[in-house]
Amino acid sequence: MEPIKLRVGRPITREQFDELDDEQLVRLLPKACREFFPGKDFCADGCFYLHDGTAWSFYKAGFVDD
Template sequence: METPRLRVGRPITPEEFELLEDEQLLRLLPRAYREYFPGKDFCADGFFYLHDGTAWSFYKGGFVDE
């Protein structure tokens, strides 16, 4: 089975989220938001909040409210 390439903004499944490490998840975030990533353990339901109150979702590959 081939491992999917980690690209910024690519949505992932909850199963993929569980398998990826923090360093791998960082590759899915735009550079401007990487410093706000709290680590996988603090991402409830695959998303986390940024400094301005918006939330980034790994499952959507973008902001929760887009």
């Protein structure tokens, strides 16, 4: 698998999620969401919840509700 370019808002696959570490994953998040990232181990199905109850998905590269 060729390396991906880590850019904010870029969706990734489940396989890519498994390969990336916390530092790499946080680079895919908008700055406003980064402080709420709990770490890869606490992302259920590639998603995590922000303080306001919204969920961010690495697979969609956006909020789950969008």
